[in-house]
Every structure is written in C-alpha cells, then in structure tokens.
Amino acid sequence: MKFVDEYRDADLARTLGTQIASLADAQRHYKIMEVCGGHTHTIYKHGIEAHLPDNVELVHGPGCPVCVIPMGRVDDGIAIAKRPGVIFTCFGDMMRVPGGDGSLLDAKAEGADVRFVYSPLDALKIARENPDREVVFYAIGFETTAPSTALTLMRAKAEDIRNFSVMCNHVTIVPPLKALLESPDLRLDAFIGPGHVSTVVGCRPYEFIPADYGQPVVVAGFEPLDLLQSIYMIMRQLDEGRSEVENQYGRVVFYDGNTRALEILSEVFTLRPHFEWRGLGFISQSALGLSDDFAEWDAELRYDVPGVRVADPKACQCGEVLKGVIKPWECKVFGTACTPETPIGTCMVSSEGACAAYYNFGRFAKSTARAGA
C-alpha cells in the first residue's frame, strides 16, 4: 500500500534496532512510556518489541480515550440511550465498555437504539434524517477528536438542529501526564509523545516534562518505523545526557499545533473544574464540557442522568496498569476473570487498551520472535 508500506520496512527496522541496542547501556534498564493507545496498538500489531534489546522496556500509558471513561459516565450514557425516542450514537469501541450494570451493547440488545458512527458528523446526519427522534452523540477522546465534535456542534447551531445533543466526555492530555509524573511509584526514563493529540496541541505543552522532571519527550507517528525512530531519538537524548521535546512526526505535527483547531475548541468548550478518570481518580481541569453558548446542545443539561459515581471494581488494577506501575499480566484478574470477551477493567475493552493489546498480540511475541531471530 502506497505511503504506508514505506513506514513498515523490515530491513530499516532491523537497522534501527541495532542502532538502539548500540546506544543502550548494558548496565541500565530503560523504561519508556508510550502515552497513546494508538502507539500501544501499533507496538503489538507489528511486533515492534522484537526489534528492541531486552533492557529497553515499553510501558503502556493512559492514552486510550475509551479506557479512561469511568463507569458512572457509561451508566449516564446508557440511561439516556434507554429513553424512548432517543437514537444514541458513539464510536464502536465505546459500545462494549462495561458500566455499573452492563454496556451500551447490552442496552442495544434490550431494545435501546444504539448505533456506532465513525464521526460525530454522521450522528448529526442521523439527526437531520430523523427529525422526530432525539439524537445524542457520546463524545470521547483527547484533543484529537474534540475539534470534530466542536465543528459538529457549530454546524448543529448554524443549521439550528434541535433534536441533536452531545454528551461530552472529552479529556485533555497534559493534566494526566502531570498526575502520572507526580505519582511516587512511577519509574520512567522518557516519554513517546502522542502523535494525533499533538497535531492539535503541538509540542509546546510537553516542555514541562524535560524542564521540571528532566525526562525526554519525542512526539511520534503511528507507523512501526515512526515508533522505532522515536525510540532511537530518545535513546540518543539519554546517551548524550540531553532532555528536550523533539518531534519525530514532523510530516503531520507542527511545534505550535493547529491554532485554528485550538481556537474552535476554546469557542465551543470550557474546562471542567475536575473530571474522574478511570483508574486515576479525579484530576482537576482535565476535561472539557460544553460552553454556555452551546448549552442547548448539552445532553447532560437536556436529560436527567443518574450521575452516580461507581467505584472501580476492587480486583481490577487498571489504575496501576495505566500508570505503568504494573504490566497487564501482573494484574490479579488479567486473563482469568478479565478477558476481551468479558472485560472488567476498561484496559481490556478497547483494542487500544494496554491489557487487550497484550492479551491479543503480546503473548508469545517476545519469546517466539527471539527464537526465530
């Protein structure tokens, strides 16, 4: 496939792997966190760890937007979906996320009209085509997907489409990173910065990581060679004793981000004072709600929702997995009570979740790759 195969060349990967190995100090163990769930997925899907030396370890961070939605917010969504006359729309991965009592997929089987869409604009289209129904879009994601929700809301307002509303669960990338860096049990050497988020926010927001915590950040693309190259760039920084923000994904990410998108975000959204993250708890100023100008399209204002906080299941260690404190397989319920078919924690739900990715792709990956090499 043109413009994709170029980033998946096995020979180049081997060369990069050798260069990374030559930069790694044999006495040292390196822990590098990829923040973004998309990176986690690429790492397992293509078997990237096969090209890394044993002492360079990748830790899977909290950047899967589906995984961080707390159960209470899922229940709120289901309550809206079950209202008569409502067409409830969301991204496909969201449908399987368990709330306190079942998922949106279960609600669908019980009769709720839940549909998956690839874009919020598709949800708006459904609203246009079904004027006698109420269409709700369950918005999730970091700054990556927030602009498309914002544009959809602006269009809804411009066309005065009143049977459409958004339940906003958009979150922002920097506060959880800060929370992570502040947690005492975390031991990391560097960060692979999230590529898609950075197309919007740019690289500047990460400058506090090298400045305040002395750790390198390299913003990376999503093809396997992108990731290997960014690991190489990190290893070079560590080897040379530098720590700064570098941009590997220059073909897409500008250092200052997408200023137009940022303007739209500030027009449509306001920062919530605090928001609950699954596994990480409440983090202040970490999520977006609709601004007063868009209050009429705010599903949380339009409908009564339970708004009950549901504690994470006790056995589930999603929080520690998200923080990179433990590996997925170290969780007490991993692979037994918690599997991709019957997920307990959200890390197992989305294919981008650290646990699901490890369950589907990671097992055997290292040992067999070595045996074959």
Place this chain on the structure above:
Amino acid sequence: MADLEEEVLARIERQRKLRPRFRDDRITMAHGAGGKATHTLVAGLFEQAFRNDALAELADAAIVELGGLRIALSTDAFVVKPLRFPGGSIGELAVNGTVNDLSMAGARPAALAAAFVIEEGLDSAVLRAEVDAMARAAQGAGVSIVTGDTKVVERTKADGMYITTTGIGLGESRYEFSGASVRPGDRILCSGYVGDHGTAIMLARGELDLDADITSDTAPLWPLASALIESAGEELRVMRDPTRGGVATVLNELAADADVGMVLEEDAVPVHPAVQGACEILGIDPMYVANEGKLLAVVAPAAAGAALSALRSVPGGEDAALVGEVAEQPAGMVLVKTAFGGTRIMDMLIGDPLPRIC
C-alpha cells in the same frame, strides 16, 4: 518476574482450552458475527442440546451415512443488507454459500432446498431478480433447487427478504477431511485475495462515505475443492471457506481442533490494495473480514507444491498462495509473522465489526 509472566500466560492458555460455556443473559449482535461469541453459543448451547457424532465435528457441513452412501448435509441462512451489492446479491450468496459448505466437506453439491421469508410490500421485481440470480448461480454451480418454502411477514420485519438454503451432496471422496487431522509441518494454502466480500458490503451500505472499486468474491468453490482433492488425495487434511470471521477465525478453529500452532506469514496472504486501504482507514484487519468465494486448505508438506499448482490451474484460483505452516507451538493458537519482522497472536474475532454480511 519472567517466571510469573509465564505462569499467567499458561493460566490463560488453560482457560482458553476449556469448553466454552454460554452464560450471556441476552443475544447481542456479537453472537451472530462468527467470532468468539458465536463459537460460545454453538458449542455451549446447540452442541450440548443436540449432541451426536456428526454434529460434534462442528463443521459447516455434516456427513451422514445413508444406505452405505456418505451424504453431506448443510444449511445456511442469508440476511445480508443491502440485498444487492457490487459483485453479487443475496440470491447468489444463498446458492454459493451452501454449495461451498458442502464442497468444503469434500462433497460434490447435488441439490438445494430454499426457504424464503419475505417482507410485506417487497417490490416483486426485487424478488424476481433474486430468484433469477439463484437460478443462474445454481446452474453455474451444477446444482438443482428441488424444493422450498415461502413465508411472508409484516412490513419492517425482514429487511426485504431472508433466504435459507439447505443442500445435500455426495461425499465422493474416499478420504475424510477434518480439522483434527492437521499436524505440525503441514502447509496452509489460500485460494486467492481475501477480504473482498466483507469490504464490498461495508462500502455498499454507504454509511462510511468511502468509495472504492471493490466487488464481492461470491463464487462456487467446488471446482477448486475437487482440483485439490484430485491432486492431493489423502494428503489433503482439511478445507474451510473463511466466511464470517474471516481467515483469522478459520485458522483459530483449526488450531484448536488439532491442538497445533498455525503460523501465518502476513505478507504472503493476498489482499487487494483497495481492501487493505479501506480496512486501514476503518481500523479493521482484513484477516477478520468475510469472504464468499475463497478457501483455505491444509495439506501435507510433500503435496503442497502440487496442490498449489492444482489450485492455480482452476479459474478463480490463479492467485492462490502458500500462506503459512503448521507448527507444534503455540498449540491451539495462530501466530502471525508480521511483514515488519515481528510476531503477534491472532485471536478469534471478538465483538462485531461488520453486521449482516451474509
């Protein structure tokens, strides 16, 4: 540390080998998607209730001994939406689907029964077109449609029409094919480009605003199957058509049946660039996407070359490829060697990326 990881992995493997139990409160779309939930429903409910030797194989077609003859019997319901799509339609699928299930059992398809569930208000021209399509497909596959049934249900109840076909064929071969006969060292063959049907349906629904020149691969598989049987004889272990759940699901089923590892070479599997591109955009792996005119075969190593040539000599098999090998490990699983030089496990399909494709 590493030991503990191994222990956890071993525990998961044990878990995966247990007979699936059907414990869901309700049927969701995932139970019809051909992946893990479907497998759990079939093995955990139907197989338990109907228990018998022919069923225990859980193959697409069963072999029943009647008066000294080995009769292959198979049935399939078709609920595809939309009814017509690039490269085919529900009528054509209904014939080829059942014909192919018989063919995979090594049986020459002989006769079909067809049951129609038709929605009140359906345009007769639509029905006529599908009946014509079935007649043409039956002729093409060398079968007769010899009996049937018609039901009409209220408006909005059947998406236009559903068709169920049941077929019989004569197990002509002296050989028995079964997933359990697969053993380490065997080669895995694929008869051509995969992922076309499911992708064509997805695009034909028009919900994605994607446009590409992709057509369904619906076709009868008997010519390919008989060429394989002829060339490989008893060296042919098993044939399967990767419909719902795609190549990934078939390989997982075979790995579980024979308790062997199926090692797939990712870049050896033929996938059209347009299909690859559409799947890339949608975040779907073409290995999980349905086919309606392709087969996977496992053959003993000595017969692999001849079997591949035999496939390639039949129209529709020109692009057949050797796509992998059977290994002892990882037992019960499918290991993919990625084009990037890594490896990963390819599990059964979970959830439901593509509803109503056949």
